[in-house]
Amino acid sequence: MTDHILSxxxxxxxxxxxARSRETRRHRLNxxxxxxxxxxxxxxxxxxxxxxxxxxxxxxxxxxSNPGFWPENPTLDGYIxxxxxxxxxxxGTFFLNTLWIVIPKVIGTAISCTAVxxxxxxxxxxxxxxxxxxxxxxxxxxxxxxRIPQYLIFRDLGWLDSYLPLWVPSALAGxxxxxxxxxxxxxxxxxxxxxxxxxxxxxxxxxxxxxxxPLLMPALISVCLFQFMWTMNxxxxxxxxxxxxxxxxxxxxxxxxxxxxxAFEWNRVLAMSxxxxxxxxxxxxxxxxxxxxxxxxxxxxx
Amino acid sequence: MARLQLRNLExxxxxxxxxxxxxxxxxxxxxxxxxxxxxxxxxxxxRMIAGLExxxxxxxxxxxxxxxxxxxxxxxxSMVFQNYALYPHMKVRKNLSFSMRLKRRPSAEIEQATxxxxxxxxxxxxxxxxxxxxxxxxAQRVAVGRALIKKxxxxxxxxxxxxxxxxxxxxxxxxITDLHKRLKAExxxxxxxxxxxxxxEAMTMGxxxxxxxxxxxMQVADPVTLYSRPANTFVAGFIGSPEMNFLDGTFEGPESVxxxxxxxxxxxxFARRLSGEPSGGVTIGIRPQHLRIAAxxxxxxxxxxxxxIEFMGHEVYLYVDIGPKRIIAVVPSASYDxxxxxxxxxxxxxxPKGVHLFDRQSGENISLAL
Numbered sequence: 256m257t258d259h260i261l262s263x264x265x266x267x268x269x270x271x272x273x274a275r276s277r278e279t280r281r282h283r284l285n286x287x288x289x290x291x292x293x294x295x296x297x298x299x300x301x302x303x304x305x306x307x308x309x310x311x312x313x314x315x316x317x318x319x320s321n322p323g324f325w326p327e328n329p330t331l332d333g334y335i336x337x338x339x340x341x342x343x344x345x346x347g348t349f350f351l352n353t354l355w356i357v358i359p360k361v362i363g364t365a366i367s368c369t370a371v372x373x374x375x376x377x378x379x380x381x382x383x384x385x386x387x388x389x390x391x392x393x394x395x396x397x398x399x400x401x402r403i404p405q406y407l408i409f410r411d412l413g414w415l416d417s418y419l420p421l422w423v424p425s426a427l428a429g430x431x432x433x434x435x436x437x438x439x440x441x442x443x444x445x446x447x448x449x450x451x452x453x454x455x456x457x458x459x460x461x462x463x464x465x466x467x468x469p470l471l472m473p474a475l476i477s478v479c480l481f482q483f484m485w486t487m488n489x490x491x492x493x494x495x496x497x498x499x500x501x502x503x504x505x506x507x508x509x510x511x512x513x514x515x516x517x518a519f520e521w522n523r524v525l526a527m528s529x530x531x532x533x534x535x536x537x538x539x540x541x542x543x544x545x546x547x548x549x550x551x552x553x554x555x556x557x
Numbered sequence: 558m559a560r561l562q563l564r565n566l567e568x569x570x571x572x573x574x575x576x577x578x579x580x581x582x583x584x585x586x587x588x589x590x591x592x593x594x595x596x597x598x599x600x601x602x603x604r605m606i607a608g609l610e611x612x613x614x615x616x617x618x619x620x621x622x623x624x625x626x627x628x629x630x631x632x633x634x635s636m637v638f639q640n641y642a643l644y645p646h647m648k649v650r651k652n653l654s655f656s657m658r659l660k661r662r663p664s665a666e667i668e669q670a671t672x673x674x675x676x677x678x679x680x681x682x683x684x685x686x687x688x689x690x691x692x693x694x695x696a697q698r699v700a701v702g703r704a705l706i707k708k709x710x711x712x713x714x715x716x717x718x719x720x721x722x723x724x725x726x727x728x729x730x731x732x733i734t735d736l737h738k739r740l741k742a743e744x745x746x747x748x749x750x751x752x753x754x755x756x757x758e759a760m761t762m763g764x765x766x767x768x769x770x771x772x773x774x775m776q777v778a779d780p781v782t783l784y785s786r787p788a789n790t791f792v793a794g795f796i797g798s799p800e801m802n803f804l805d806g807t808f809e810g811p812e813s814v815x816x817x818x819x820x821x822x823x824x825x826x827f828a829r830r831l832s833g834e835p836s837g838g839v840t841i842g843i844r845p846q847h848l849r850i851a852a853x854x855x856x857x858x859x860x861x862x863x864x865x866i867e868f869m870g871h872e873v874y875l876y877v878d879i880g881p882k883r884i885i886a887v888v889p890s891a892s893y894d895x896x897x898x899x900x901x902x903x904x905x906x907x908x909p910k911g912v913h914l915f916d917r918q919s920g921e922n923i924s925l926a927l
Contacts, residue, residue: 447642450609455656455707456630465655469646 311526318521334530337523342500342511346527349508353531356421356493356504357486363426364433364482365475371428372437373463377449387438394431406495420496421489425482433478440474441467476545484535505531559585559620559633559710559746561606567614568601568772575601576772578615583711583765586741588734588749590763592756594795598772599752600715606750607636607713620710630659635704636713639720641696643688649675649699650684656707674702677736694725701733714751718758726758734762756796760784768792790920793842793913799874802848802884804841805917808834813857814914816841817880822857823909831914832926839923840915845874847911848886850893851904858906859884863897877903 298305302324309324311333321327338346374380375387409420428434448470452462468475490506497503503511509527561583568576575598583589591599604610606617608629617624624632635656643652650671651658657667675681678698688696697717704712714733718726733751740747753759759766760780768775768783768791775795776788787793793801806816811828813820821841851858861877861884873893875886886905897903914924 445640445642447638447640448644450607450629451636451638451642451703452644452655453609454607454629454634454636455703456659457655458628458630461659466644469644472646 307525308529311522311529313522315520315522318525333520333522333526336520337526338530340508340511344501346505346508346530348501349503349505350530352502353487353504353506353534356418357483359418359422360425360486361479361482363422364428364430365479367426367428368430368433368437368478369468369471369475370463371434372441373467375434376438376441377446390431390434394435402491402495409496415496416498416502417496418502421486421492430482433482436478437471437474440471444470473545476542480538480542483538487531487535559748560618561589561711561748561750562618562621563602563606563615564618565615566602566605566612566617568598568605568610569613574772576605576613579769579772579774581767581774581777583748583750585746585748588737588751588762588764590759590766591750591752591769592754592759592763592766592795593769593775595754596771597769599754599769601772602769603636603713603715603750603752606711607634608632630656633710634713635707635709636715637697637700637704637717639716641688641700641720643691643696643699643703645688647687648684649680649686649688649691652688652699653684653702653706655703670706674706677705677739678702693721694729697721697729698732701736705736708745710746710748712747712749714749714753716753717751718753719755730758730761756798760796766796768795770795786922786925787842787913788922788925790840790842790915790922793915793922797844799845799885799887801842801844801913803915804843804879804882804884806839806841808839808914814839814841817859817882819859819879820857821859821907821912823907823912827909827912827924830924830926832923835914835916835923838917840917840920842913842915843884843907844911845885845887847908848884848888848905849908850875850886850888850897851906853902853904855904855906858904860902860904863899863901863903866897866899875903877905 306324309326310318312329312331313321313326314328314330314332317327340346340349375383375390405420405424409415412419414420414423424430444467448466449462452466457465488506489504490510493504493507497507500511505527509524509531561581563579563581565578565580566576567574567578579602581589591602593599601610605612606619608624608627612625619632619634629636643649644655647655653671653674654667657670662670671684672681675684678701680695680698680702683691683695683699688699691699697720700717717733718729721729737747737749751758751762760783763780765777765779766783767777770791776783776792778786778788783792783796787796787801790803794803804816806814806821809815809820811831811834812824813822815821848859859877859879861879863875864878864883865876867874867876868890871890872887873890875888875893875897877884877886884905912924913922915921916923
């Protein structure tokens with residue numbers, strides 16, 4: 256009886272096998288197509304960057320004669336001469352200047368934005384709605400609009416040609432976007448853990464430091480990363496407030512090598528551009544895991 | 558020492574009054590359960606005791622001391638949350654000792670307390686795990702441990718078992734009650750306020766139970782009293798399973814009532830339980846367990862049509878339509894002869910001891926005089 260049923264079923268089983276292998280083949284073909292397309296588009300988008308890196312090893316004349324990205328006679332000339340710059344300072348000075356702008360700014364942003372976001376997300380105080388609306392309004396305000404009044408304020412404070420105009424607004428949670436981002440993130444975190452901490456005897460600040468900040472870490476890392484990259488790339492800010500060359504960050508220094516008198520040494524500009532990309536890239540790859548990580552899990556598992 | 562007193566406690570949310578001036582005394586070492594349907598403000602009350610919710614009016618005293626304006630950390634309380642609220646970035650060990658580390662206790666003392674609590678709750682093997690590596694039951698025990706390590710005057714539990722499955726819930730129920738007894742035996746103050754919406758938890762765990770509804774206390778009593786002498790229709794309906802049957806009736810004399818065009822005789826003993834004659838109509842409350850099948854056409858019994866039968870093993874649930882009203886009778890399997898089938902007429906005789914009369918207007922029980 257069983258045999259009978261089995262033999263009856265076998266043609267069907269055969270059909271299933273064929274269908275299954277057809278399905279697998281189709282899947283594989285799909286995957287190949289998909290990856291080919293993705294690779295092509297990815298290359299297209301990365302090509303300028305690849306060309307930049309290739310061209311930084313070319314001689315100045317080859318940059319214009321050879322449109323490909325692979326240098327015929329690779330040379331480090333651009334890097335060596337570019338590093339020396341046409342000023343009394345080496346490019347290292349400008350790197351340090353950049354770090355000296357970026358690091359305090361990132362730290363200031365992280366601390367101030369966390370404190371402000373915590374206030375908005377967790378406490379009720381008079382005028383909260385109006386203040387939050389004001390915060391969002393500054394988010395929508397184009398930067399250009401505030402440039403001139405800001406410049407006048409900083410001039411009157413005597414802060415021109417110092418890094419203070421770049422640091423202070425961020426250290427006072429001036430970047431509304433980050434505050435908004437952290438507020439939204441905090442709203443998604445249940446209050447239970449903070450309440451548990453208060454019952455355990457923690458003060459508001461202890462709760463913030465020991466409980467909220469660790470929970471907020473993924474968002475906080477994103478904030479730091481954004482601030483790092485945006486500040487690295489910021490050209491207008493330093494251009495407006497910094498006037499002495501010894502205080503120039505990379506973004507201005509790159510421009511500097513363009514308008515020197517000794518013609519445009521494009522390979523130097525490109526070589527230094529490659530170097531200036533490096534920190535941002537390195538930081539991004541190091542923090543990628545956290546950057547992508549969502550909210551910390553586990554606190555509210557059932 | 559750790560008596561908890563609530564005096565005219567009130568809570569407003571804007572114009573909405575959530576808690577209407579409640580008064581409650583919880584004795585030292587007592588296990589008090591706050592129970593009620595959702596929205597009855599039991600959790601709000603607990604959170605006010607914890608200091609997580611601001612008090613609109615009235616007083617909270619712990620050990621005689623007014624704590625209205627104290628921070629949660631200074632009230633000598635600890636709390637177990639519904640979602641455990643373990644700190645996700647700390648290992649179990651750090652979770653347990655967080656309160657002690659905040660107080661900067663010496664590390665030897667912290668170590669010793671952590672070990673004591675973890676052995677008490679059998680969570681020693683979990684000390685180096687993160688909360689996300691724990692199962693629900695384990696997380697719950699860690700949460701209890703975190704409350705225990707503070708040696709609080711009052712423990713607050715906010716529906717701690719509602720996220721567990723039925724089996725685990727039953728075992729945690731026993732575990733918590735055991736723990737309470739053990740702490741009491743060790744002479745540690747262990748006044749407990751336990752919030753739940755589950756009447757089984759309330760009945761099995763509480764020394765006394767406070768039944769709440771819409772921000773008011775309906776009755777505070779021990780489980781037996783609550784079951785046998787409910788103060789009003791709400792408590793009567795809330796406690797007990799299946800729910801008490803209610804029939805609208807009229808008072809015919811001290812020994813009988815009339816409902817659904819039938820006269821139910823209750824006997825002379827019942828008459829003595831009545832506190833005065835009700836003016837208007839009454840609601841007759843009879844628990845399903847207090848109904849018995851009587852012989853056909855017995856005078857003074859309730860005649861109804863059998864609608865549905867559920868055989869539960871040691872007992873049988875009979876769903877009987879009396880006029881438009883459906884009531885449930887729970888009878889022992891032995892006494893149910895399987896003679897009666899669907900759509901048959903049956904006669905149910907209530908045990909007068911289990912019958913309650915409620916004033917229909919106020920819902921108050923008027924048969925508690927004895």
